[in-house]
Amino acid sequence: MPYSPSDDHGEARVAATLQGFFPGEVMGSLLLTPSGFRGRVWLPAGVPRPVSAITEVGRTVRRLWTKSDSESHLRASTAQIHDRQIRAFGQAGQALIEATRVGIVGVGGTGSPLAEQLVRLGVRDLLLIDRDEVLESSNLSRVYGSAFSDVHPSWWQRVLAKRPRSKVTIVAEHLRAINPHARIRAFRADVTEASAARRLLDCDVIFACTDEHWGRAVLNQIAYQYLIPVVNLGVAIDGPEGTITGAVGVVQVLRPGLGCLWCGNYLNSERIRAESLPPDARQALEAEGYLRGVAEPAPSVVTITTAVAGLAGTLFLQLVTDFMASAGAVARINYFPLEAVAARGRVPVKTPCLCSKVKGKGDLEPLPVVPGRSVA
Ligand SMILES: [Zn+2]
Numbered sequence: 001m002p003y004s005p006s007d008d009h010g011e012a013r014v015a016a017t018l019q020g021f022f023p024g025e026v027m028g029s030l031l032l033t034p035s036g037f038r039g040r041v042w043l044p045a046g047v048p049r050p051v052s053a054i055t056e057v058g059r060t061v062r063r064l065w066t067k068s069d070s071e072s073h074l075r076a077s078t079a080q081i082h083d084r085q086i087r088a089f090g091q092a093g094q095a096l097i098e099a100t101r102v103g104i105v106g107v108g109g110t111g112s113p114l115a116e117q118l119v120r121l122g123v124r125d126l127l128l129i130d131r132d133e134v135l136e137s138s139n140l141s142r143v144y145g146s147a148f149s150d151v152h153p154s155w156w157q158r159v160l161a162k163r164p165r166s167k168v169t170i171v172a173e174h175l176r177a178i179n180p181h182a183r184i185r186a187f188r189a190d191v192t193e194a195s196a197a198r199r200l201l202d203c204d205v206i207f208a209c210t211d212e213h214w215g216r217a218v219l220n221q222i223a224y225q226y227l228i229p230v231v232n233l234g235v236a237i238d239g240p241e242g243t244i245t246g247a248v249g250v251v252q253v254l255r256p257g258l259g260c261l262w263c264g265n266y267l268n269s270e271r272i273r274a275e276s277l278p279p280d281a282r283q284a285l286e287a288e289g290y291l292r293g294v295a296e297p298a299p300s301v302v303t304i305t306t307a308v309a310g311l312a313g314t315l316f317l318q319l320v321t322d323f324m325a326s327a328g329a330v331a332r333i334n335y336f337p338l339e340a341v342a343a344r345g346r347v348p349v350k351t352p353c354l355c356s357k358v359k360g361k362g363d364l365e366p367l368p369v370v371p372g373r374s375v376a
Contacts, residue, residue: 331344
């Protein structure tokens with residue numbers, strides 16, 4: 001049932017009045033019927049836009065579609081391949097996994113095993129963003145899907161097999177081989193570029209698997225501004241003399257109600273500034289000793305990065321299926337390899353903080369990105 005002319009008239013007046021009191025705010029309305037809902041939002045310009053889906057973001061991310069859209073987003077699950085999983089989450093749970101659109105930023109040590117796990121779980125719509133042009137030799141020890149020929153192609157592989165491939169292409173081709181029916185989109189781009197960041201806004205869940213503080217700041221803001229849960233993954237290993245002196249793996253869920261990366265002091269604005277400088281200016285800062293850890297490779301171990309990816313993938317299952325029920329409102333998991341311990345962590349919401357300032361603002365607030373063109 002559509003909105004009636006009297007709805008149109010009344011809502012336009014209410015929207016104008018409310019926006020007079022709260023300039024720049026958005027007003028929304030819902031029309032509930034026994035068979036579904038319709039909705040629209042009134043932007044400050046005064047033109048209503050229809051709502052195609054409502055997403056409830058809490059300990060789960062649940063998406064309700066307007067009637068016309070619902071059928072195309074619920075596919076029959078591929079029962080045989082996922083038989084063992086269906087025994088854990090049921091047909092309904094499997095359908096939810098398969099209907100979820102996922103973005104992964106950074107397909108290195110944590111991003112590539114996570115991407116593989118998600119495709120094996122049945123995720124059929126995956127957007128991969130990674131800026132690396134070529135795979136370095138050291139990536140072979142951590143990047144799932146990479147092969148010896150990607151770092152040491154023979155002459156005929158260079159000519160006939162289009163080697164070397166970019167990191168994001170390698171991972172995407174590997175995933176397509178696992179499920180040729182999945183929609184795997186790969187973009188070689190930096191998420192700090194506007195065009196790359198905007199591609200993520202259609203995702204239901206985003207994973208931040210990048211080491212860069214600037215990129216993580218962009219994703220952190222998207223989580224609260226666009227109400228899209230972002231799961232941040234990180235691994236830090238200290239081993240200055242070839243001995244591990246400290247190691248922690250972290251999985252943190254960013255969404256309204258939970259503290260953001262700024263709330264927890266996990267982002268460094270000086271480092272973001274350094275990352276945004278041209279390469280020669282950055283090198284000068286490093287040479288002067290003002291900056292450490294931007295260009296210097298950190299220790300990394302595939303078993304530890306994979307363990308962190310597994311923790312994040314399991315949290316994805318919670319976000320989609322709610323299998324953990326009341327225990328599922330997880331803010332953070334800390335994994336300490338030196339102690340063989342994984343434990344829940346807390347991240348209190350700070351006020352004031354960017355996360356409350358931009359919450360739900362969508363396109364009304366700018367993201368901390370630069371104009372740029374992503375390379376497909
Ligand atoms: Zn915050």
